[in-house]
Amino acid sequence: MGNPYSTTMASYDMPLLQRKNKKTYLGVGGFIYSDKASDSHFGTTSGNLLLAAIVPADEQNTLSAGFQAGFVQRSADISNRRKRKIIRQIGFECADAL
Numbered sequence: 001m002g003n004p005y006s007t008t009m010a011s012y013d014m015p016l017l018q019r020k021n022k023k024t025y026l027g028v029g030g031f032i033y034s035d036k037a038s039d040s041h042f043g044t045t046s047g048n049l050l051l052a053a054i055v056p057a058d059e060q061n062t063l064s065a066g067f068q069a070g071f072v073q074r075s076a077d078i079s080n081r082r083k084r085k086i087i088r089q090i091g092f093e094c095a096d097a098l
Helices: 080-088
Strands: 006-016 023-037 042-056 062-073
Touching: none
Parallel strands: none
Antiparallel strands: 006 023, 023 042, 042 062
């Protein structure tokens, strides 16, 4: 089976421009995520930045809207695949394309 999954994630968020006695403010945040699987290192890496506005609708309710922008990258290292190892063990030479 090889090596198990390895996952790392970090996130942060905070209010911004929040003043005393004012209920309208901005929220900012972000997160990063990395996941690698097995010996083939099939992986996903992503990062996002977030921005939200929070405004009071009345005494007990608030209205918020936000925007999120980010990226996702997928990758793999196929040089260490098990198929290549098995083919060599049974006596066949595998091409570099495998």
